[in-house]
Amino acid sequence: MSLRPARNYRALQRPYTRKEYIKSIPYSKITKFDHGNVHGKFEYEVRMVAEASFQVRSNALEAARMTVLSQVRKAIPSDEAYFFKVVHYPHHILRKHAMAGVHKAERLQKGMRLAFGKPDARAAQIRRGDVIMFMRVNEQHLETAKYCMKLAKLKIPYMTRIDVVRLDGTEDEEGA
Template sequence: MASLRPNRCYRDVDKPPYTRKEYVKGVPQPKVVHFIMGNLSAEFPVKVNLVATRPIQIRHNALEAARVAANKYLTKMCGRMGYKFQIRVYPHQILREHKMATGAGADRISDGMRLAFGKPIGTAARVKEGQAILTVWVNPDKFPAAKEALRRAAMKLPVPCRIVIEQGKELLKL
């Protein structure tokens, strides 16, 4: 299987939305397995968000990598039922790639810019500036673990992020 193009090819929000899957054939499924994890029935007083600092497109494999990193750390530090974790964006944007032949004799095979629209290769989530990407709900004593989990998840994303306490700030000893 061919390797992925670098994210710099897709991260900017510079094209119109391309999301109508009913008209596009062969759109691959997003790699994100679960969007809500942890204890879904309990109420946690502290809500912490990972917020994007600029508009960007985040590919589905980056979202999955961030989810795995954060969920693994939260499970280790808080236990399986000690938190609730949610991915707040969904990869609707369809990404296309115009495959080019390389190597010896490629000029005889390649069509150049003829029929250059491209085939679907993946999906991405469009995120606005200030939009929450990930959210963690925890008890006040587990706030440092939630903060560290979001920091680790932010390392997997192609945008600088801020960690914002949305709810329960008065319960924390900062």
Template sequence: MVRKPGKMYRNLAKKAYTRREYMGGVPGSKIVQFEMGNLSQEFPTEIDLIVEETCQIRHSALEASRISINRKLLKDVGRTNFHFKVRVYPHHVLRENKQATGAGADRVSEGMRLAFGKAVGTAARVEAGQMIFTVFSTPQYLDKIKAAMRNGAHKLPTPSHLKVHTIKVSGRIVAAPKIAGDKIAEPVKVEAEAEAVAAEPTAKGAEAAKGAHKGPEHKGAEPAKAEPAAKGTEAAKGADHKGGKAPAKGGKDKK
């Protein structure tokens, strides 16, 4: 398949064609990512790439520009020092009336003029003054970011310029709920464990105190240990009675 030049789809000549539920076989967008770099930090400087003409930008051109900018940012700035964002999406479906090319094309190319055509790709419809790409970073990397964005702007079908302005940041991490949750959860677990450990000796001491308090009562109430004393008392009483009766009997015998 021979790809036609981008100037054939650059101008907004027709209405937007975006209702994909009524068409089939639309090629997928080539744009892989829309946000790159460090997504969990706020940066005070914003650099925007703004187009100067109203036009259509094919998804292949957007992806080529994105790759060029992102690759240069990773090399010169570092992944943790920027947040790169693509601000447009290729909604518009491009159609093309397929015709034979090459040898013998003059015999088979005759047909209906201005035919509806078949879907061959997608494009983003942008207005003059619209932002296409945005990079968030710190002022120390401003020159390198400008060079990277100018390099990627050469792949777009319209002239463009850069705009830099400062953002008011709160100084907090925005998109890292898991890390924040773990940091909050850990001390709670440690405190709970410490409270449980501190409560165990107290509970054991209370049980020991209760056992010590109940011990003498239970021991005194046990009949098994009290029986020897009772038997000894009864034996002593029996000995006294027998001892008293014995002399009486002896006296009768003497008489």
């Protein structure tokens, strides 16, 4: 069965994370959160920042991560020249009522109006102003990092922006 549209899960819900009460917990699609040179000294940080509070599925975070890594590995041959991190972990477990997505769903009984649903996927709950993912690079790879984050932004809901921050503490550009 295909995935439901992201608009069904975008609004923040009460966190459903008590894993001791859930029988079949879906796995997170994200396999690795840190890439590149973790201990390197870099000049710039390109961040994807949330402009509103929303939920994002682990599928979307994984797609954004894979997009960034595929573009970075084409443009920057060495893993020592960048550091990329996905900040949020998808803790929230999404539930799906199976009857609501099938043929003749308009004929559901009133007893099924607030059905609890079965665990379907995981999502990260992101608040306004949170950094979703970031990449640290030196000045010669800054344009590549901006381009990679711009492509990753297409995989996440529209309520994000890209910030470029100089790591000595001063803000360089905003909304690039």
